[in-house]
Amino acid sequence: MNAAPGRFAVTLRDLERRFGDFVAVNRISLDVRQGEIFGFLGPNGAGKSTTIRMLCGLLEPSGGQGTVAGLDIRTQREEIKRSIGYMSQKFSLYDDLTVEENIDFFSGIYRVSKEKKAERKTWVLDMAHLQEHRRTLTGLLPGGWKQRLSLGCALLHEPRVLFLDEPTSGVDPLSRRSFWDLIYQLAGEGVTVFVTTHYMEEAEYCDRLGLIYRGELVALGTPGEMKGGLMTDQVLRVSCDRSHEALGVAATVDGVRDAALFGRDIHLMTEDAEALAPRLRQALEAAGFQVGAVERITPSLEDVFVSLIEARDRADGAQKEFKA
Amino acid sequence: MFERLYHMLVKEFIQVLRNPRMRAVLFVMPVAQIIIIGYAVNTDVRHVPMAVYDLDRTPATRDLIARFEGSGCFDVVRRITSEPGIQKVLDSGEAKAVLRLNRGFAEALSGGGTAQAQFLLDGSDSNTASVALTYAARISGDFNRSLLEQRFARSAGVRLDAEPVTLATRAWFNANLDSRNYFVPGVLAMLVAVLSIILSSMSIVREREVGTMEQIMVTPIGRLEFILGKTIPFAVIGFADVALIALITVFWFKVPMLGFPPVLFLGTGLYLLSTLGVGLFISTVSSTQQQAMMTAFFFMLPAFMLSGFVYPIANMPKVVQLLTYLNPLRYYLVIIRGVFLKGLGLEVLWPQMLALTALGTLMLLLAAGRFRKTMG
Numbered sequence: 088m089n090a091a092p093g094r095f096a097v098t099l100r101d102l103e104r105r106f107g108d109f110v111a112v113n114r115i116s117l118d119v120r121q122g123e124i125f126g127f128l129g130p131n132g133a134g135k136s137t138t139i140r141m142l143c144g145l146l147e148p149s150g151g152q153g154t155v156a157g158l159d160i161r162t163q164r165e166e167i168k169r170s171i172g173y174m175s176q177k178f179s180l181y182d183d184l185t186v187e188e189n190i191d192f193f194s195g196i197y198r199v200s201k202e203k204k205a206e207r208k209t210w211v212l213d214m215a216h217l218q219e220h221r222r223t224l225t226g227l228l229p230g231g232w233k234q235r236l237s238l239g240c241a242l243l244h245e246p247r248v249l250f251l252d253e254p255t256s257g258v259d260p261l262s263r264r265s266f267w268d269l270i271y272q273l274a275g276e277g278v279t280v281f282v283t284t285h286y287m288e289e290a291e292y293c294d295r296l297g298l299i300y301r302g303e304l305v306a307l308g309t310p311g312e313m314k315g316g317l318m319t320d321q322v323l324r325v326s327c328d329r330s331h332e333a334l335g336v337a338a339t340v341d342g343v344r345d346a347a348l349f350g351r352d353i354h355l356m357t358e359d360a361e362a363l364a365p366r367l368r369q370a371l372e373a374a375g376f377q378v379g380a381v382e383r384i385t386p387s388l389e390d391v392f393v394s395l396i397e398a399r400d401r402a403d404g405a406q407k408e409f410k411a
Numbered sequence: 412m413f414e415r416l417y418h419m420l421v422k423e424f425i426q427v428l429r430n431p432r433m434r435a436v437l438f439v440m441p442v443a444q445i446i447i448i449g450y451a452v453n454t455d456v457r458h459v460p461m462a463v464y465d466l467d468r469t470p471a472t473r474d475l476i477a478r479f480e481g482s483g484c485f486d487v488v489r490r491i492t493s494e495p496g497i498q499k500v501l502d503s504g505e506a507k508a509v510l511r512l513n514r515g516f517a518e519a520l521s522g523g524g525t526a527q528a529q530f531l532l533d534g535s536d537s538n539t540a541s542v543a544l545t546y547a548a549r550i551s552g553d554f555n556r557s558l559l560e561q562r563f564a565r566s567a568g569v570r571l572d573a574e575p576v577t578l579a580t581r582a583w584f585n586a587n588l589d590s591r592n593y594f595v596p597g598v599l600a601m602l603v604a605v606l607s608i609i610l611s612s613m614s615i616v617r618e619r620e621v622g623t624m625e626q627i628m629v630t631p632i633g634r635l636e637f638i639l640g641k642t643i644p645f646a647v648i649g650f651a652d653v654a655l656i657a658l659i660t661v662f663w664f665k666v667p668m669l670g671f672p673p674v675l676f677l678g679t680g681l682y683l684l685s686t687l688g689v690g691l692f693i694s695t696v697s698s699t700q701q702q703a704m705m706t707a708f709f710f711m712l713p714a715f716m717l718s719g720f721v722y723p724i725a726n727m728p729k730v731v732q733l734l735t736y737l738n739p740l741r742y743y744l745v746i747i748r749g750v751f752l753k754g755l756g757l758e759v760l761w762p763q764m765l766a767l768t769a770l771g772t773l774m775l776l777l778a779a780g781r782f783r784k785t786m787g
Contacts, residue, residue: 143629145785164785168631179626183426195418196630240626 096121096156096248096279097142103150104137111137113302114151119281119295121247124274126293127283128392134302135283136176139252142281143173156248169197172241176253178233180240182226186217189225189240197244211239214269231262238269249273251282255289267292287389298392301403305395313391320344320394321360322386325353326379327371336374340367345397354384356394415632419640427610427644437648438655441602445595445656449664452594456542459484462506464491469517475528475554479510484546497531507533508543520558584669584752592666596747597720599656603679604686604740607649608711611690612703614641615782620700628784638779642687649683650676660751669754678746678760681767685739688774695781714740742766 097119104112112134119125129135140146142155144164153160156170180189190208199207212218215235217228225233234254241249251270255263267289270280274294282293290296291310298306298313306313327333330351337353338346342363344356357363360383371378386394427433461479465472479485488506491497500506511529519526530547534540618624627637657675661668689710697703716722717731718740724732735741742763749755757764 145625145628147785165631168629171629173626173629175622175625177622177625179622179624181422181426181623182621183429184422188422188425192418192422193630195421196415196627196632198414198631 094121095119095154096123097125097154097281099142099151099153101151102138102141102148102153104134104141104146105149110302112141112148112299115299115302115304116151117297117304117307119279121279122274122277124270124280124282124292124294126290126296127281127299128285128290128296129283129299130285130396133299135299136252137302138299139250139281139283142167143171143250144168169244170247172244172246172249174237174241174249174251174254176256178230178237180225180233180237183224185222185224186212186228186236187221189236190243193240194243199244207243207245211236211243215239231258231266234258234262234266235269238266242273246278248279248281251280253283253285255284255286263289287387287392290388296388298395300396300399303399305399306391310388313388314386319398320356320358320386322384322390323355323357323360323363323367323381324349324384325355325367325371325381326351327353328377333371333374333376336371336376337367340370342366345393347393354390356390356397415636416640419632419636420643423614423640423644427648437606437652441606441652441656442659444602445598445659446663448598449591449595449660452591452598454538454590454594456539456546457484458486459508459539459543459546460488460506461485461508461510462489462491462497462500463487464494464497464509464511466514467512467516471517471520471526472512475512475551476510478550478554479547482546482550484543484550501531501533504533507536507539508547523562591664592752593748594720595660595664595666596751597744599653599660600682600718600740600743600747601715601720602656603649603653603682604714605711606652607645607683607686608690608693608707609704610648611641611645611687612693612697612707613700614645615691615694616697616700616703619698634779634782634784638691638775638782641691642775645687645690646680646683649687650679653679666751668751670750671754671756672750674756674760675747675750677757678743678750678764678767681764681771682739682743682746684771685767685774688771688778689739691778692774692781695778714738717741719744736766737770739767739770742770 095118097117099118100116101114102112102116103110103114115134115138127135127138137146141148141160142153144160144167148161155167158167158170160167181192184192187208190211194204194207212221215232215238217223217232217236220228220232225236228236238251238254255266258266263286270282270292274280282289284290293310295309296307296313297304325333325337330348330353334346334348334353337343337355340363342357342359344358346353346355348354355363355367364381364383368378368381427437463476465476476487480487485508489500491500491509497509497511501509509529509531511531513527513529516526516528528551530544532540532543615624618627653676657668657672660666690707693703693706693710697706717724717727717735717738719735720740724735724741727735745763746760746767749760
């Protein structure tokens with residue numbers, strides 16, 4: 088291991104996981120600094136959950152190495168479990184226990200010391216705004232509340248590294264927002280947060296991002312770096328009427344790599360936006376569309392990821408298309 | 412170790428006892444079942460419905476019929492008056508036996524000769540038929556003896572009262588040969604097996620299905636802590652149920668309790684070790700609750716059949732007999748019947764206790780070994 092484990096909460100070198108012939112995670116290497124919010128992005132089935140499960144000691148790697156909180160993910164799985172918190176996309180507390188009983192159970196399992204137990208419980212109840220609902224059956228709570236309680240239970244033992252596997256899927260935007268406020272607060276206290284998501288606006292909240300696609304790490308950097316340097320394509324925004332129909336026409340114009348609908352606008356990927364703009368306007372007007380603005384824009388993260396993934400697909404060739 | 416185990420136990424007990432339906436399954440159902448099944452399990456053959464086709468209609472035939480009726484084994488439900496009537500009552504099941512006495516029955520007897528009586532049986536229920544046949548043979552034997560006595564007395568003027576050999580029978584342990592005394596303790600063993608195997612086979616796989624397992628697996632809880640946490644609550648509930656059912660067996664069904672109850676409780680503990688071990692093993696190899704339920708049933712049916720609960724193990728083919736040595740129910744039945752009916756203690760039952768200990772430990776270790784804190 089060449090990275091000093093002291094400075095990094097997570098280090099991965101050529102981490103690999105196969106299920107039979109299928110390579111779910113293909114030689115991933117990355118480092119996550121302590122206190123960082125690291126976002127792990129990728130479409131469903133890309134290998135996000137498989138990676139996070141290997142980091143939490145739930146799944147054995149097929150190859151490569153890794154450390155979490157300075158502990159080896161192959162040989163020190165049980166030690167790792169003591170120093171991490173984990174919360175998955177699926178709500179996984181006991182529905183038939185009350186809020187308080189769930190907290191007591193997990194603080195017992197994590198052996199939170201007697202003196203700290205009451206204090207941690209109060210902290211979780213306050214954090215999750217569940218003081219008045221401590222005796223409510225957990226199964227009766229709304230989704231966002233359950234999510235906060237899950238997070239609280241994962242934090243009872245004050246872990247140094249927190250793994251969140253799509254923590255906000257199925258949660259309303261307001262709850263998602265307050266959930267992220269909590270994540271910021273934790274990171275401020277020095278907790279490393281490793282989070283997977285497929286919400287692009289959540290990706291913007293992260294300090295650094297890794298994009299995983301078909302088991303491979305496609306890109307790594309801060310959101311700013313991603314939007315600036317990583318993309319070779321330029322993005323052209325076109326507003327016109329009947330954009331849904333216009334999309335088909337625009338995609339066939341020479342020089343257009345990819346076309347996608349963004350609300351009522353069309354976003355086009357191209358190597359040279361300046362050259363394409365007049366030709367595109369012409370083509371669309373010739374087809375009878377009323378064209379408004381055609382302008383080059385700073386790509387959003389979503390543009391970046393779509394472009395990176397398309398580029399990877401082109402590189403891999405069409406024969407692997409079905410394998411995602 | 413103990414702190415985590417303690418919290419596992421608290422959680423398991425809350426989960427099991429909070430649900431009212433679960434409470435009913437655990438404590439009401441066994442009571443209802445022992446009462447219902449307790450009345451049903453009875454292989455005693457009494458009051459066999461019988462029809463009579465008496466063509467002679469003499470004091471001699473009436474005497475014989477009266478002996479059948481007076482025995483308590485047969486109830487004369489119909490007097491047949493024509494030949495096809497015999498077929499009819501047997502077909503319809505109205506009678507299980509028909510006694511046919513031909514014309515000339517009394518004449519043959521008074522002439523000192525042999526009279527024929529025909530006894531027809533519905534053999535489809537072979538057990539009842541063979542018992543009924545034994546009763547019928549005894550009744551006709553008694554009838555013969557009294558006839559012979561009369562003849563001797565008449566011809567020789569001598570009273571014949573001593574038989575060369577008399578068999579003095581006395582059934583030990585179950586003086587009235589009451590089959591209920593034999594079967595009700597067996598029902599107890601079965602109910603406990605059903606309860607403990609089904610509950611434990613659902614326990615781990617349920618957590619896997621609802622997703623709480625994943626959360627448990629990222630905690631530092633030990634395998635043994637988890638398995639014990641799953642076993643102990645069901646063991647405690649199993650004991651409570653055995654106590655409850657045993658009380659009903661003794662006070663409601665009046666099955667004698669000749670032995671020392673703690674011996675029964677020791678046996679129960681060892682028995683629960685193996686049934687819970689089997690259940691947990693099923694739970695660790697199943698991926699859905701439905702699968703676990705099916706597997707549990709596939710285990711239980713042969714376990715009941717090959718336990719000696721109804722069909723004696725001694726009558727089974729050798730290979731099948733060997734198979735029964737792996738069946739915990741087999742040993743527990745010996746223990747429970749031994750303690751209830753024979754008053755046996757450890758000095759006799761230790762081999763069964765030992766076998767249950769070995770089976771139980773093996774199954775629990777197997778379950779703990781199968782249980783991994785990793786997925787995939």
